[in-house]
Amino acid sequence: MISSPNCFERKCKHYIGVKNFSSEVETDEQNICSAFKNGIPTEIAYGTNLHTKPYEGDNGIVFEPIEDE
Numbered sequence: 001m002i003s004s005p006n007c008f009e010r011k012c013k014h015y016i017g018v019k020n021f022s023s024e025v026e027t028d029e030q031n032i033c034s035a036f037k038n039g040i041p042t043e044i045a046y047g048t049n050l051h052t053k054p055y056e057g058d059n060g061i062v063f064e065p066i067e068d069e
Contacts, residue, residue, distance in 0.1 A: 005031045005045035011066045012051075035061035 007015045014034040022028035030039035035051075035058040043049045051063045 002029050002031065003046075005040060006047075007031070007033060007040065007045065007051070007063065010050075010063065013064050013066045014061055033061075035059055 002018060005015075008031070012033065016032045016034065018029050019032045019039075020029045031045050032038070033040055035055075036044075041049075041055070041057075044051045044055065049055070051058070054060070054062060
């Protein structure tokens with residue numbers, strides 16, 4: 001199991017969860033979101049990039065906090 005990414009900890013409304021791209025190997029797990037359906041880049045998921053500005057391949061979607069109800 002992979003560790004929780006920054007976007008999950010920061011409660012980004014676009015975060016979807018973990019997807020296993022291979023049913024046989026746990027190491028094929030990737031954190032995915034609306035912006036990065038094939039895997040959130042490491043510098044956003046675990047680095048210092050807060051993804052508040054456009055990033056190549058993000059389909060125009062950037063960090064937005066989950067709105068409180």
